[in-house]
Amino acid sequence: MDLSYVKKLIKLVSESEVDEVEIEEQGKKIRVVKSKPNIVATVPVASLSQQAAMEAPIAAPVAQPPAAAPSAAPAPSKSSHHEIRSPIVGTFYRSPGPDAAPFVDIGSSISTGTVLCIVEAMKLMNEIESDVSGKIVKVMVENGQPVEYDQVLFIVDKP
């Protein structure tokens, strides 16, 4: 598959309102997905090939392994990583109270709606809930640190 074609397609998707484009021709398939804020390009090669999926030259995430190829070994697959961002401004707390255990830790399994942390603003404790299921792989903020709107709080590995 022509790399410049892939690049053009990625640019097209990122600049448009479209979230996902999948093109299949002559046995080759390419799917470009816009998952906020990173764009992930997956280029499953023909199922006969043992080759792992090609990596797209933008953003950090690596390409997803093709579902159709049984032998394709998943490369360190960061494209399934989801960033949980703060919807408000305030102070970040990992536990419900000063002496309590943290809501979640690295390795914790979470599902949609799980309370992950508290962001306190103007004396109001706002519980921040997860919008995905998965496992916490990274905690991006320290306890007691001020956070701004859209600041990344956790990285979640989605199944």
Next chain:
Amino acid sequence: MFKKVLIANRGEIALRIIRVCKQFGIRTVAVYSKADSDSLHVRFADEAVCIGPPPGKESYLKIPRIMAAAEITNVDAIHPGYGFLAENASFAEICTTSGIKFIGPSPEMIMAMGDKALAKDTMKKAGVPVVPGSEGVLKSTEEGLEIAKAVGFPVIIKAVAGGGGRGMRIVREDSEFDNAFKTAQHEAQQGFNNPDVYLEKYVEEPRHVEIQVFGDRHGNVIHLGERDCSVQRRHQKLIEESPSPAVDENLRQRMGEAAIKGCKAVNYENAGTIEFLVDKNGDFYFMEMNTRIQVEHPVTEQVTGHDLIKLQLQVAAGAKLPRRKIVPRGHAIECRINAEDPFTDFRPSPGKITDFHMPGGFGVRVDTHSYAGYHVPPYYDSLIAKLVVFAQTREGAINKMASALDEFTIQGIKTTIPFHRQVMRNEKFRSGKFDTGFLNSFQIVPEESP
């Protein structure tokens, strides 16, 4: 003096306030939406907090987020700038109860002047001349028509909660009244969620002349002369100047005294502007009061030698206003440069500025947040720069403005620079004999694109 100030605004005014704070050694906190991450006010503030996505409603108008930002950065005062929350009494109230000084008047003063009918009533009681009309809200068409006949046509029906030129209807004779009344009420309900309207004599060929006032926390009130803002398009000011070509020393004194009377009646604190209509006979009538610093404040600064933002901070921190009478000298003009295409009915022109060169020199000032490479976002007002000139005479100022505009280069987007250049060369404008109807008869001449 405050140690740390949060600027609850964006664009050129945020940068303006940050500059003054820096001069005082006050630490600054900028708040910004995701659309303003590369904005100059974010760059030059000591700290910056992202408070939301691009839409104003989700960011600059979001009181909880702004207060949270103020809390995590530990500021002792907030400057609201103009627009956004500057005249929001709840916001001023919340600041006060949070122990943060709101740089402006009290919530009560904001409320008193925010209700147009109440403001007019308050001024009238204080002895300030007002436009004759209804005593408050009109209860019915019949009542309105009676008052209209007593006051004399033409009259204007206005929304009590209105502003910015919306929710208004001019009526020239009895037969039109009922329709206009009902339409105005409907528009008011739609636009401001409040159908209440009042009525005033419609002052013909008026000039818009406003007086800059200042009150301190010790009961002193001063005025800093007038600004003529008659060059307006759809009630939006485009060009302002001080002094007004229509105001002589005698009128200035009378208007100034009236403005001070009005302010004392409400114990006004900090910067404010009282807008008057001046008719062809030199009679002036109170129109409304703006309880904030205004866009065109630089024009007053140039002719009085006083930094008004600095004065706002000082007064808010408890300082007394200067005792000596402030006498304007020379002449200053401001042109608002907007990201709009004056050749296609001022259609907004957001986008990337590819080339940006400002004029300069003695008596040439540019207040702007724009630069080459800056993306003018589509979410906010279109003001990208204020070009202010100062000279000894009005003619000198006009000529200086004309050459400064010739030099001012902004490429990549359309701006109103060509419009201003044409106005500076316009006979009527140069004569000084024009009113708020000026732009109705002004025709922009198509030019070859540069």
